[in-house]
Each structure stands twice: as C-alpha cells, then as structure tokens.
Amino acid sequence: xxxxxxxxxxxxxxxxxxxxxxxxxxxxDLGLTRAAVSRRIASIETAVGLTLFxxxxxxxxxxxxxxxxxxxxxxxxxxxxxxxxxxxHARDQLDGTIRISATAGFGRHVLAALLARFQALHPAVRYxxxxxxxxxxxxxxxxxxxxxxxxxxxxxxxxxxxxxxAVRAYAAAGAATFQSPQQLATAPMLLLGQSEEPMAxxxxxxxxxxxxxxxxxxxxxxxLEGLIALARHGAGVVLAPDFCVNRIEDTAPHKAVDMxxxxxxxxxxxxxxxxxxxxxxxxxxxxQALTLPMPAGSETARALVRFxxxxxxxxx
Numbered sequence: 647x648x649x650x651x652x653x654x655x656x657x658x659x660x661x662x663x664x665x666x667x668x669x670x671x672x673x674x675d676l677g678l679t680r681a682a683v684s685r686r687i688a689s690i691e692t693a694v695g696l697t698l699f700x701x702x703x704x705x706x707x708x709x710x711x712x713x714x715x716x717x718x719x720x721x722x723x724x725x726x727x728x729x730x731x732x733x734x735h736a737r738d739q740l741d742g743t744i745r746i747s748a749t750a751g752f753g754r755h756v757l758a759a760l761l762a763r764f765q766a767l768h769p770a771v772r773y774x775x776x777x778x779x780x781x782x783x784x785x786x787x788x789x790x791x792x793x794x795x796x797x798x799x800x801x802x803x804x805x806x807x808x809x810x811x812a813v814r815a816y817a818a819a820g821a822a823t824f825q826s827p828q829q830l831a832t833a834p835m836l837l838l839g840q841s842e843e844p845m846a847x848x849x850x851x852x853x854x855x856x857x858x859x860x861x862x863x864x865x866x867x868x869x870l871e872g873l874i875a876l877a878r879h880g881a882g883v884v885l886a887p888d889f890c891v892n893r894i895e896d897t898a899p900h901k902a903v904d905m906x907x908x909x910x911x912x913x914x915x916x917x918x919x920x921x922x923x924x925x926x927x928x929x930x931x932x933x934q935a936l937t938l939p940m941p942a943g944s945e946t947a948r949a950l951v952r953f954x955x956x957x958x959x960x961x962x
Contacts, residue, residue: 654722656690657715660698661723663687664716668706674806677940677948681801740946741770747784748793751870751890752933753777756809757793757954764953771946779868784936790947792936793954795887797929803936804943808955810932811887812925816917818880823920827857830921834864834882836873842866847885848927877917884917885926889933891917 659676663683666672673680691698698712708716748757754777765771776782776789784792784803792803799805815830824830827849837845844860851857864882867873870890877884935951937943 652690652694652715654726656686657719657722658726659683659686660690660712660715661719663699663706664708664712664719665723674804677804677937677943679801679804679939682939740768740949742944742946743772743774744790744944744947744950745774745776745788746791746793746947746950747776747778747782747787747789749795749933750777750779751887752793752795752809754871755891756889756933756958760954760957761950763957764950767953768946768949779870784938790937790944791951793933794936795930795933797932799934799936802939804939805934805936806951806955807932808935808951809889809958811889812931813885813887813928814891814919814925815883815921816874816886816891817877817883817920819878819916819918821880821918821920823922827859827921827924830861830883831859835861836876836882836884837861837863837866838868838870838873838885839863839866840868849921849924850927852923874917883920 659672662675663669663672666675669683669687670680673683676683687699696711697709698715700707700709700712746757746761753775757777761773765773776787782789782792793808815824815827824833827847830847839845842863844862847859847861849857849859865873865876870884870886873884874886874890876882935954937947937951940948
C-alpha cells in the first residue's frame, strides 16, 4: 500500500504543497479545493504510516520523514513541470468559448483592458461576458470564471485572490478635501443601496485612527457607475472601490460646487479622493476569481485567471 500511495501524482502533490507552504495555496495553484488536497495527503500519510507534514494553526512544515522524501518528490515535480511546459509550447494557442462573470465596476475598469490583451495573445478564444452586480448562479448559468468581490468564496469553487482594494470617498476633481470623515455627515452623499435611511459607516486612517459616522444619502441606488457619474458632475460624494475610479486630466470647464458648505471650483473631467488617507471598512476588500475544480474546470479559464493575477500583481 505504501508503494502504491507514493506514485508520481502523490509525490508531485507532496512537493507542490511543500513549495507553497500551505494546503490552501497549493490547492489554488492546482485548481483544487483545499478539502480535496487535505484528504489526499491524509490518505497518503495513512498508507505509508508516517506523518509528512507538521501542522499548526499558523504554519505548515515538514517532519523528519517529510524532509527525507522532499528531495525525491521535488525531482518528480520538476520532471512533470518540464513535460507539461514542452507540451504547452508545442500545443496550438488556447481556443474555445469561456463564459465570464464580473462585477460591473471590476469588469469595465479592470478586466476589459486585460481581456483585450489576453485576446491578442490567444485570438482563437471567444468570450461571453456578464458584467453585472447581480448575484450570478455560477453552476446554473454555466459560468467558467467569475470575478467576485468577496472575502468568503464558496467552498465548491477554487478561489484565487486577484486584487486588493479600498473603498474611498470621491467627489468631482478639484473639490475641496475633508479633514475628517465626520464632515461627510453634512455632505451630499451618493450611496450604493436601496434605502434612504441613514447609513452607519466605519473609517480607518493609514495611521490607525478610526472614526464612526452616520451618512445620509442625497441619491442612492444599485448602479454604482451612475452614482460615480453624478459625483463626476459635482452632485456629491460617492463611496466606491478605488479600482472603479478613472483619474482624468483637468481639461473640462470649471464650475463652483458646494460640498457641505465647502465651495470649490471643480470640473466635469473626473473624480478625486476627498478624504486622503481614509478608507471605509466595508467588510470586504478583495476581488476573487472563482473557477470550478479540475477536471470540470476550463483550462482556458484557468489560463485567463493566471494572466489576470500576474498582470495585476505587476501593477498593470
């Protein structure tokens, strides 16, 4: 049983986990769920009668037996990687149709430009796009990859973080800045949501200070892009993820706008952060890419996720 348990697949999995330093990261790299990786390692350890990983709540290390196995397992992993790389280079470019879901803001402001670059690299790939803030049922609607704002991705999908963001306060470019979130209590607020009732908000400064403030909406709704457009035209302050904001040169005509008693000459060109150093604690701060585990998941979708992650990690 021990010999059968330590086949090439098991050795490669072992080496990948050791390299990643955690079951969760190895699962993301392999396109599997964390639970599947944990079960596989547990079955290997049971079959060989040895504990290979030293586990704690904060870290994952190798036992003495694991260290002895690691060098040989790493050689198997490197050989498998070399074989796959050779096949990848010999294979034609990716093709087929992938169905992509993304929140409207991320889709329009971040993903669209990256998709254009990915398409230039793989012109045979076709796309069906769902840029919407509606909660898409990934399985029922046959979505191959979803870019979703969440810190608690569903367990049935492989989740890979692609972008950290902050929710900040924006108003028309050139508007006077505020010194404290408390000033937002008297400012015309453009809030995402379906209620005109006052909204409690918590704010965090870069230096660690925190403030709580109640916000009253002047305009509200489910269309964040519409609220940003209102802010761009001087109608008030909008709370939005930083990736939704295009910083545009001050080229348009100026007009005077009153922001809660603070008049300023602003323009229609873009929006700017009016609470520098402050971000609202929204309860989530990450865009995750969700794909089905292999083998059900699309290889083209996984390639796209890798491309997006690498581009955003490089600041592109």
